[in-house]
Amino acid sequence: MRTLSTREISDCVYRLARKAGLTLTKSCRNALLSAENAETGAAQFALNAVLENEKVARREQMPVCQDTGMSVVLIELGQDVHLTGAPLKDAVDDGVRRAYRDGNFRKSICDPLTRANTGDNTPAHLHVEIVAGDKVNVCFLPKGFGSENMSRLYMLTPAEGREGIVNAIVETVKLAGSRPCPPVYVGVGIGGSFDGCALLAKKALLRDVGSENPRADVASIEKEALAKINTLGIGAQGFGGKVTAIGVSCEVAPTHIAGLPVAVNIQCHCVRCEKETL
Amino acid sequence: MKKLTLPLSADEIKALNAGDCVLLSGTIYTARDCAHRRIFELLDRGEKLPFDLKDAFIYYAGPCPAPAGKACGSCGPTTSARMNIFAPHLLNLGLGGMIGKGEMSEETRQAIQRNGRVYFAAIGGAGASYGNAVKTCECVAFPDLLSEAVYRMEVEDFPLVVAIDSKGNSIYKA
Numbered sequence: 279m280r281t282l283s284t285r286e287i288s289d290c291v292y293r294l295a296r297k298a299g300l301t302l303t304k305s306c307r308n309a310l311l312s313a314e315n316a317e318t319g320a321a322q323f324a325l326n327a328v329l330e331n332e333k334v335a336r337r338e339q340m341p342v343c344q345d346t347g348m349s350v351v352l353i354e355l356g357q358d359v360h361l362t363g364a365p366l367k368d369a370v371d372d373g374v375r376r377a378y379r380d381g382n383f384r385k386s387i388c389d390p391l392t393r394a395n396t397g398d399n400t401p402a403h404l405h406v407e408i409v410a411g412d413k414v415n416v417c418f419l420p421k422g423f424g425s426e427n428m429s430r431l432y433m434l435t436p437a438e439g440r441e442g443i444v445n446a447i448v449e450t451v452k453l454a455g456s457r458p459c460p461p462v463y464v465g466v467g468i469g470g471s472f473d474g475c476a477l478l479a480k481k482a483l484l485r486d487v488g489s490e491n492p493r494a495d496v497a498s499i500e501k502e503a504l505a506k507i508n509t510l511g512i513g514a515q516g517f518g519g520k521v522t523a524i525g526v527s528c529e530v531a532p533t534h535i536a537g538l539p540v541a542v543n544i545q546c547h548c549v550r551c552e553k554e555t556l
Numbered sequence: 557m558k559k560l561t562l563p564l565s566a567d568e569i570k571a572l573n574a575g576d577c578v579l580l581s582g583t584i585y586t587a588r589d590c591a592h593r594r595i596f597e598l599l600d601r602g603e604k605l606p607f608d609l610k611d612a613f614i615y616y617a618g619p620c621p622a623p624a625g626k627a628c629g630s631c632g633p634t635t636s637a638r639m640n641i642f643a644p645h646l647l648n649l650g651l652g653g654m655i656g657k658g659e660m661s662e663e664t665r666q667a668i669q670r671n672g673r674v675y676f677a678a679i680g681g682a683g684a685s686y687g688n689a690v691k692t693c694e695c696v697a698f699p700d701l702l703s704e705a706v707y708r709m710e711v712e713d714f715p716l717v718v719a720i721d722s723k724g725n726s727i728y729k730a
Contacts, residue, residue: 320717320727323577327679327715335630335684344620344630344683344703382629384620384703393590395702424635424657424680456728457635457658459680515679516658516728517575517717548681 280412281360284369286556287416291351291373291402294418294552296381299341302332305486306463306549309524313461313514321519325461328514328547343548346383347420349374349402350480358412371400386423405477414556417484425462425546428454431476434538440499443468443540447503448510450542451523456516459546463487464503464526467541468496469533479543482527484551491528500526514547559713563611563652569674572718574725579713580676584613584655585696586707588634592642594698595706599649606697606706609651615678616656618703619687628690628709630683633657636675640664647671655716659728669724677719677727689714 302310307329314325335342351370355361363369378385378399385399403421430453432446447466454462467478490497504526513519524547533539560568562582572578585607587595598605616636620629636643636656643654644667653673654660657680668675678686690709697706720726 320575320577323715323717324679327682327685331679331682331685334688338623338626338684338688340623340626340684340687341620341630342684343681344618344632344687345634346620346630382621382623384618384629386618386703395704397702427635455659457637459657511729515677515717517677518727518729546681 279358279360281362282414282556284361284363284366287353287366287414288369288373290416290554290556291370291418292377294416294554295349295374295377295420298418298420298550298552299346299381299383300335300339301550302342303487303549303551305488306524306547307332309487310547313521313524316521317514317519320517321514324514324517341381341383342550343422344384345386345422345424346378347422348387349399350419350421351402352405352417352419352481352484354407354409354415356411356413357408359414366406367404370402370404374400374402415553416556417551417553419484419551422546422548425458425544428458428544429479430542431472432540433472434540436536436538438538442538443499444503444506446540447526447542448506450544451507452510454544455512458544459548460512460516461514461521461524461547463545463547463549464507464523465543465545466526466528467539468528468530470531470539472539474531475539475541476543478529478531479541482529483543483545485527487525487549489527493530496528496530500528562613566672569672569722572674572721574718574721574727576718578716578718580716581712581714582710584615584709584711586615586617586619586709588616588618588704589638590701590704591698591706592639596642607708609646609649611650611652613652614646614654615709616654619693619707620683620703622693626687628687628693631687631690632683633678633680636660643667647673659726660720665720665724665726668720669722672722674718674722675720676716678714678716686714
């Protein structure tokens with residue numbers, strides 16, 4: 279049994295949040311560079327601005343996007359780890375609180391009805407999964423809501439099958455249009471339950487842009503959906519063009535014999551995601 | 557790239573075409589979801605607004621806090637479509653135009669055309685660059701809304717694309 283203070287997890291969340299706010303993932307940056315080369319006119323102007331912006335962000339130590347997001351924290355906790363100190367949830371929130379204060383990040387979390395801002399970007403949206411071993415994997419995803427707002431959940435019938443899944447993905451991106459800051463990264467959950475499916479879609483966004491699901495039948499859905507999305511012509515910022523999405527990632531889980539849930543979680547072109555193992 | 561300084565004359569606005577890339581300087585006001593609601597409450601009660609709408613430009617944005625030595629933190633645009641329920645009325649009251657990101661409704665497009673105004677798209681996800689181009693930033697209303705408050709900003713060379721021009725043409729696909 280390994281003992282670990284939740285203070286270390288709090289400090290880890292702090293480090294990951296600070297870095298994520300200022301940095302695009304490498305796979306996202308590479309995908310945007312390819313898109314910039316493929317486009318012309320206003321779309322190319324927009325992609326160039328986004329890539330230059332990351333350099334400004336690094337130089338000036340300012341967040342790449344003012345929407346520093348809802349703090350989504352996913353933790354895989356080894357079952358041979360004994361946590362000590364403050365409750366895990368409080369430790370994670372403390373890491374978020376300190377990072378958003380010290381990093382001059384925007385505080386974007388509010389009550390859904392009164393709209394009163396919590397003032398420190400807490401609570402984080404925390405998922406904990408117990409896994410084998412004595413390590414703790416921490417992943418920090420600052421999720422902007424321009425894109426989150428454009429996400430959808432479909433409860434398809436089994437008969438709608440593969441074709442229904444591809445149509446749901448393409449329809450979601452089409453309906454989102456220029457609003458979520460395209461070119462988008464599309465995370466898709468297939469299967470599970472109503473709630474589990476949405477979490478699968480979020481987890482799909484943690485994968486590198488351009489990576490393939492190891493299951494060949496799932497990878498072929500990713501490929502076909504991406505190709506169809508990129509015939510929509512929405513382009514960067516909706517200015518028209520060939521690249522409306524930089525990637526589609528699907529994750530699957532067993533579901534009920536009566537159903538086929540499909541969740542489509544839209545991520546803007548600012549893919550920010552940092553991971554660390556403790 | 558064409559350089560423009562606010563306020564824009566009717567002729568300057570008329571010369572802008574959807575798809576043009578411009579660098580805009582001058583005074584703008586930020587307002588997003590909650591600030592718009594408050595502005596409409598003031599209008600309903602016939603009270604004075606925090607800034608004169610006449611020929612003013614609203615930037616749909618909520619900045620990050622300013623780091624030491626800077627006027628403003630990261631400050632890119634937010635999704636304009638959420639303000640479709642507010643924009644036509646403000647345009648009818650004399651608003652000069654809007655800066656945001658993404659398509660707006662048919663009703664907003666018509667209001668822009670009818671009033672001879674313009675909607676500029678800023679580049680979403682380029683918040684650090686826009687924040688750097690803000691030279692002064694002062695909260696003029698609703699400070700309790702934090703980043704959603706109304707800020708008066710002097711900006712220099714904001715890179716923008718004309719998204720809906722005064723003739724009603726739009727860069728976005730119908």
